[in-house]
Amino acid sequence: KNQVEQSPQSLIILEGKNCTLQCNYTVSPFSNLRWYKQDTGRGPVSLTIMTFSENTKSNGRYTATLDADTKQSSLHITASQLSDSASYICVVSQRRYYGGSQGNLIFGKGTKLSVKP
């Protein structure tokens, strides 16, 4: 079954600290993995998209890693700020076996991060 599991479900950290969010998936065939940030009451905003051949990708203080062999990804946030408080959603894109443009997106349930002063 195609699944995306995120951990932890929620996390509280102090402002200025680093944190790492995890994403494990069982999606095949794999096309790409995305991380989104969703503020409360808003739509998700794309942070990174990583294809099979990319191990690391950064977007400011956000760094995503991908291990396609173990089917694991992480999102590392450096020097957290109050504005980082949000839900972080991992999404894996599945491409159809015959390589056509049709595919599927499998969404994780998200990790809710709270950054406290």
Added chain:
Amino acid sequence: DGGITQSPKYLFRKEGQNVTLSCEQNLNHDAMYWYRQDPGQGLRLIYYSQIVNDFQKGDIAEGYSVSREKKESFPLTVTSAQKNPTAFYLCASSNEGAWGNQPQHFGDGTRLSIL
């Protein structure tokens, strides 16, 4: 500024009533999508459209209907057949199929509640 506009932000539905959620984009994207988000769950795909006048059912299309008469617009109707419509509805668009290497752009959602 280019983006996706969803309206209204809050919507209330009475028993037996159909309601329509608006989604407009000025990103010149061909593909548009509707998702439903419930607490503690991942986003679930309701309908998607890759081109004008064409749309496909997603995983939870029952009780919903859509139209795509214009490239910029993809309204979603929640019909009275949808027995549990209370949720946060998100519209998205992308430059190619969502499963490609281009990100989806999301609107800020419509929260639908039952009166």
